[in-house]
Amino acid sequence: MHFVKSFDCKTLKFVLLNVCGIISKLCFPDFDKFMLKCDIFCLTETKLDDFDNVDVSVFKFQGVHRIGGLKKFGGIGFFVKDYLWKYVKFVNCNNENCLWFEIDSKLSNEKCMFGVIYIPPESFVYSFVDIFDKLESDIIDFKAEGYSICLLGDFNARTVHLSDFVSVDDFDYQTQCEFRNNLEVLGFVTDRHSEDSVCNKYGYRFSKRCKPLDVHILNLLMFTLLGSDVFIGKTTCKNVSVIDYLVFSPCLFPKIDKFDILPFDPLLSDVHDPISFDFICNSQVHIGHSCSNVKTENNRAPIYMW
Structure with missing residues (x-):
């Protein structure tokens, strides 16, 4: 093991993807190349069980899977670069x-x-009416x-154009004006944009x-500091x-930079588009890492994309 590099970490590259089964995707070299662009790679529908081994060079993995049923279903996890x-x-x-998961406040x-x-x-068997209750309870506790x-x-x-902001009917007019003004100072207004044309029951429950x-x-919001999704609200599944x-x-909001819905790639997911954003960090933190577990090609130095 020998020391390679120390640098100021100004941003963390996050990617979110419904991978529709991680084991099969790890067989593709292009999937590995895509992962290397991420610092933290968050996955849904990993479809893992106790017998699966997810071992990817340069990354550590943490995940949970759904127990029970005749076939692998659901599952969530995230990959984090070794040195993070x-x-x-x-x-x-x-x-x-x-x-x-929590990122140390020294870094974030x-x-x-x-x-x-x-x-x-x-419509799935693992779905139920109050499925958002536990999530709501966790958020309240945190x-x-x-x-x-x-x-x-x-x-x-x-959710289409359903608002997840309080309305004038919810609060008095002065409070609502102050709330919206604070958002505008952040470069953001509460107008919603979506290419989706349907609202389902979960959409109503979640926005509420x-x-x-x-x-x-x-x-789904107009955020003037962000990327290609401004004024659009791009679809993320099956176009x-x-x-x-x-959801933040x-x-x-001021910590988010370079937000994008990335193009669909059948080597990454069956039907979902990746979502990418940079999370602005404390640039005074110096991160060092070693090359002991780093893959290289033709003995060239490893390349890290941030």
């Missing part, structure tokens, strides 16, 4: 629909809790401890739950529906 692993803490909340400069989410479709919230996942909730929790779907979301506490 010490900054990541897995939080066990016994919620099979959400995998929680925020007390922030991340949740990788997979909610089964409404917020009580002073955490800001970031959710990444496949919610199977089609977001309001009192003060968390909001980022990829038809928006069900894969980033408003105080984290």
Whole structure:
């Protein structure tokens, strides 16, 4: 083992993807190349069980899978670059629909809790009416401890243009004006944009739950500082529906940069598009790493993309 590099970590590259089964995808070299572009790669529908071994060079993996049934179903997890692993803490909340982890505030400069989410479709046997209750309870508990919230996942909730912000009817006019003005200072307004044309029951339930929790779907809002999804609200599944979301506490909006819905690639997922964003970090933290586990080609130095 020898020392390779030390650098200021200004951003972390996150990618969210419903992978539709991780084991088969790891057979493709292009999938490995795509992963190397990420610092933290959040996955839904991993479809793993106790006998699967997910061992990827340069990354550490943390995941939970659904127990029971005749075939592999659901499952959530995340890959983290080896040299970032010490900054990541897995939080066990016994919620099979959400995998929680915290990034050390020394690196993130925020007390922030991340949740990788997979909610089964409404018609599936593992779905039930109050499926969002446990998620809501977790968020309330974390917020009580002073955490800001970031959710990444496949919610199977089609919200179209439903607002997840409080309305004038919910609060007095002065309070509502102050709230909207604060958002505009962050470069963001509450108008919603979506290429989806359908709203389902989960969509109504989820958008309604977001309001009192003060968390909001980022990829359906007009955020002037972000990427190619501004004024669009691109579909994330089958070029038809928006069900894969980033959901944030408003105080984290300034921490998000270079947000994009990436093009569909059948080597990455059966039907879902990847979602990518950069999370702005504390640039004073110096990260060093070794090359002992780093793959190289033709003995060239490894390339890290941030």
